[in-house]
Amino acid sequence: MKASDAFVKRRVGQENTSVESAASTQAAPGSAQTRGAQPLAFTVVGRCPQTAARAGVLTTPHGAVQTPVFMPVGTHATVKALGPDDLRAVGVSIVLANTYHLLLRPGPDLIAAFGGLHEFMRWEAPILTDSGGFQVFSLGHLRAVSDDGVRFRSHLDGAEVTLTPERVMEIEALLGADIILPLDECPPYPCTPEEGRTATERTHRWAERALAAAHRPDQALFGIPQGSMDAELRVASARFIGALPFDGFSIGGLSVGEPKPVMWRMLEAVIPELPDTKPRHLLGVGSPEDLLESVARGVDMFDCVLPTRTARTGGLYTASGRLNIRAARFRTQREPVDPTCDCYTCRTFSAGYLHHLLRSEDEGQRGELLYFRLASIHNVRFLIRLMDEARAAILEGTFAAFRERFIAGFTPPDEQIRDEQRRKRGAGLTAPSPRPDAI
């Protein structure tokens, strides 16, 4: 990775003793025209005869990933409560990290000085970084958006930050993920047709600028189709983004509080317009049933904080649904949460012990620390296994039945409650406040 090291070295301006000097034979970090180097390969190795589901293999500089795949979210360069040892033990093959949070703390230059995100968090397998677009629009304060980019105040310390498509590429180059995303604008939910169009158009311009910006040849760039909840706009965006020389596609702006049937309709509008031979990532999804329904519609990759976040508040997955380990009925249960699960938690501990740990609250402690690790191990393993089994079923030609069986047996939490949770996740997007034009 000589050219990329040289790029990082120039940016950081410091010696990295393990980096060799840039070889002149490498292609310069390039524009769309020079994206001849292949930092990512994707091969579809099996297809479901009844649905749009595919099984694939994604190859990156840090290793291969079998798809469909669930990617836990490592917001602050750590998947909450889980060390790399835990992640490996449950079969995680790729994680997502948030550019927005890492930009604010500890900062991309520091991470680059540590040799990049893989080295910093000691995760030597693939990493995907999102662009920060979603968090800027949901977390940042005093946003000013223009065609140039977005300006906001850090929610941590109020410092003013400007992000442009070019700056985001720079930041992601310093972080060094295998797959990176361009700056996009996610429209609020709900939004007016005008807001939806403006955000989508801007996303398209920014996509072009990201492709034209300098970037590392060892990083794959995924495009982000938007389109709000307008099927026509969704089709147009997917066509436009889909025609650009991206290595894959991360579908944005869904699961932001819209009713589930709307989400499926949008997904069904988007997928056929994306190149079949490139991977499709559905941003911010999701629950077990959402994963399977999305796989059935042609999605290959997922990321979501829900499984780990709900684990920490007591929501643990089983094939029959999401139980709440805080409930009194678990107090005396000697069996594990999920007797069919092979994770460390279910192999080792009773549900009653987990109940006890989480209910051990006092003096500012929301539960015993061990609980959060054990619960997160279980929920992540559950989703990894679900995707592994889905993949095996796709290869066997039995995915449609597999999905039907799982959905029939799995009772999701109340639909209303879930919509509320999704709305909370997209909190900043729901306020239809007027937005300043100029940066």
Add this chain to the structure above:
Amino acid sequence: MKASDAFVKRRVGQENTSVESAASTQAAPGSAQTRGAQPLAFTVVGRCPQTAARAGVLTTPHGAVQTPVFMPVGTHATVKALGPDDLRAVGVSIVLANTYHLLLRPGPDLIAAFGGLHEFMRWEAPILTDSGGFQVFSLGHLRAVSDDGVRFRSHLDGAEVTLTPERVMEIEALLGADIILPLDECPPYPCTPEEGRTATERTHRWAERALAAAHRPDQALFGIPQGSMDAELRVASARFIGALPFDGFSIGGLSVGEPKPVMWRMLEAVIPELPDTKPRHLLGVGSPEDLLESVARGVDMFDCVLPTRTARTGGLYTASGRLNIRAARFRTQREPVDPTCDCYTCRTFSAGYLHHLLRSEDEGQRGELLYFRLASIHNVRFLIRLMDEARAAILEGTFAAFRERFIAGFTPPDEQIRDEQRRKRGAGLTAPSPRPDAI
């Protein structure tokens, strides 16, 4: 363990399918006279020629323990942030659990229904339970103390609880630890000579009652000499308790805010009065230097929340002292906290990453969850290694030099700060408020 299972069964009054019916050939849970069964063996296998330090082997129903040994504290049936897998990985051989906390939540009957504490927390190695005496006097509200026992209100829900020496033995039988402690009264610090004598006398009466109470033949009982900070009273208590048929001794009422030289003087008064061939446990100690200084004075076993608690707030041990990983200078450190340490944390992560994790505070999060596990792993491993190395030095005849070298290189946090921390731990003991006599 048929007699013990029968004992538990009668108490709990419920079926335990894995328990065989009591065999009549077993000795009944007995009084001091029938303490012929040996639930614990202790052998001194080496002695320091220059100091009172010894190396030993403690054998319990759940396995052997090499001494000197540090026992992490598993307050709520978990050592905070560490799973049994982590404990095993860092070489922990025995843990301490708090009867007071487990009595209040989840309760001894529930734990017995789960097969006992070992099974509940899935720690299949030795466990020592303290009696709750210290916590009652430091945490409980509206205490009424009499020769009968102590009455208090749970700090959790205000429920009124009465503890007598007999009740404590019952509770500890249900918990099922390998080593148990009798109810004692720890005098406040500071205290009047009268208060010191009253508490010590009461501890002696309660010790006799504990020995006379029904208890499991597979549990070892340690006696607790008290005596406040009066050397004569300490000698008298050590002689009295030391002459009783306890299996070992847990020295109480030290490290409660007294100046360090006073603690050493008390320890030096106590140790010679205890049987040389039985193990000595120093309750609530402590820091690395305190461990070595106590080993030099003849202590075999230690327990303390300090190493894990200070880890969680950034205090990490190295041979040169306790650093604070929050400090700005660690932000850019690529090396581990302790390059000589073999724990998972030091083998894997940079100090800068730990700094980042702990400094990732927001919205009610005091730092990333992964930090607390990694930091606790390190500090516990540090103390385990320290005791292992001390033991090896004792066996080689080089302990005096080992201790001197370590103490010379290790700079403890400011003495004043430490005294304050100790006073905080014994908070309830410092208020010289009048105490009701009657229960």
